[in-house]
Amino acid sequence: MFSINNWQQGKRWTNWANNIVSYPSTYHAPASIEAIQQIIKNMKKQQTLRVTGAAHSFSPVAMPEETALTLHNLRGLLSVDTKNLTATFYAGTYLYEIGPLLAEHQLALINMGDIQAQTLAGVIATGTHGTGVTLGSFSSMVTKWGFINGLGEYIEHERGTDDLSEALHVSIGLLGILVTVTIQVTPLYSLHYVSEKTNLEDALKNFQQTIRTHRHVEWFYFPGSDLIQVKKMDKVAPVEQNKWQRHLNEMNLQLVENGLFYVISELCKWQPRASSSVSKLSSKLVSEGVRTDLSYRMFPSPRSVKFTETEYAIPLQHFEACMEEIHAVLKKGKFTVHFPIECRTTKGEQGMLSPTQGEESAFLAFHMYKGMNETPYFDWVRVLMRKYNGRPHWGKVNDYDATNIRDYYPKFAAFNELRNEHDPNNIFVTSYFRRIFN
Structure with a gap:
């Protein structure tokens, strides 16, 4: 599991499996939405930033190059709507924290996988899932995203039938940093x-x-x-x-x-x-x-x-x-x-x-x-x-690149247009993503 004690300048960064390693020059652990906005606005030209979550991806999807950011200090349950069965969390909340928090309100997650070390932001951004043919991934539970785009703007977007909802569904961190999320929940079971x-x-x-x-x-x-x-x-x-x-x-x-x-x-x-x-x-x-x-x-x-x-x-x-x-x-x-x-x-x-x-x-x-x-x-x-x-799966070893991405995803061009709109300076586009978004 993630340890804030290892989040220090000059430290080597690696994922859980140790198959991805990098040496970011700057580490950030902001404690507010405003602090994240300022970090983005202070980014220098051609520098990149990645939110690393719990580092449980096997692909370089969360690998930081110049700048690494953790949402470790943005965790917890913000509100519960018992009538509409929704709960709003800071997106840095770890999965193992969610069950007990919801249980206090006699609520529960609709579904989850068999690993609970990840953050909400990470599992939603990568489409992480459990099992059940009538059930969807973590991404499918989201009713509203709160994210900070590459211009430092905080945006709240409710799920609808629009293109932005389809892009945010599995965004792999390329539209912005997910900081708050409202998800559909269910009575405790x-x-x-x-x-x-x-x-x-x-x-x-x-x-x-x-x-x-x-x-x-x-x-x-x-x-x-x-x-x-x-x-x-x-x-x-x-x-x-x-x-x-x-x-x-x-x-x-x-x-x-x-x-x-x-x-x-x-x-x-x-x-x-x-x-x-x-x-x-x-x-x-x-x-x-x-x-x-x-x-x-x-x-x-x-x-x-x-x-x-x-x-x-x-x-x-x-x-x-x-x-x-x-x-x-x-x-x-x-x-x-x-x-x-x-x-x-x-x-x-x-x-x-x-x-x-x-x-x-x-x-x-x-x-x-x-x-x-x-x-x-x-x-x-x-x-x-x-x-x-x-x-x-985006968070697992994969062969995605510019030669095959459109074959895998017919709406890739539409996603890329929205990505350019929300991150025109390519702050979130590391070497791994440049290989795909060439």
Whole structure:
């Protein structure tokens, strides 16, 4: 998690996975909207600024070059509208802070992913998501954005059917710095969770029915194995798990899903040929069980074993064929990979840069343990995902550049026009983005 103690001039900046490193000359930690406005107005020509969030992106989307800014001092719940079920937050609020804050008002997030270290600004800007074919990303929850553009102007914009709403939906920090955000929330609820092992062939036959029977469905496919882990969660009335049982569950996650997995990951790093055997063994050791607790305690899982990740959204109707092809290749042991492929679903979203492009989508996340060579594996994934009309998640390793961006996003030119309008001096355009917005 982010530490303000490491936010010092002259410090090296790196993301969580340590695959992105930079050496910004200036660090800012403003405590007011006015302070951010002044920082932008004081930017020198050709200098760039990036808000780094919790540094949980695997792409350079948040990488600062000259100037780094954190919203760490702009956090918290600003207001709640219980009638319209909305809540307004400072955008620097970390996800792990939101659940308890909303619970005090008997409210909760509609959905979230399994990592809670990120900031609201980060997950909204990149289209970060959880799972559930009737549910959208964090971006879809926004009803109003409050942002400071590249001219230092503070703008509040309510979601509508206009182009600016479509651009702000997934803005990757290029229209301005998101400082306040109003999101749709829901009455407090709990989730009933079931984890089970099942045969891949049977799960594929039942996939479409399963994702429409349960609110949340998540797969973990272990490369080369015929066994997968299926996690299902459904909404129930608010009930809290016994504290002792919750503690035991947390210990199990830390010892098995992190401690033991770290040991076998180190083995694979030093003996890559063992990866296939380790993957198949891991599928047999899947933790099965049932539990129920408040939603904000059920969504996240601890992630202390570091990895690099690439993730793609494909149209939902292609999922079964895509998984069959993935399994056919990986069971041959062509790649030295033991990390499971995480499979989730979302509804389609009308954002100019949303990877779903309005279609119900399956998201497939491919991981490689830190220190192992991901290039051959990720290169194969990239080619395969093109076959199934896949678009990369902005916060994960991706191949976006000026030669392909318009193929991925038909409304890219319209987004770029709005970007030029709100950031005419290219304050937010680092080297990574210059490669795309050439």
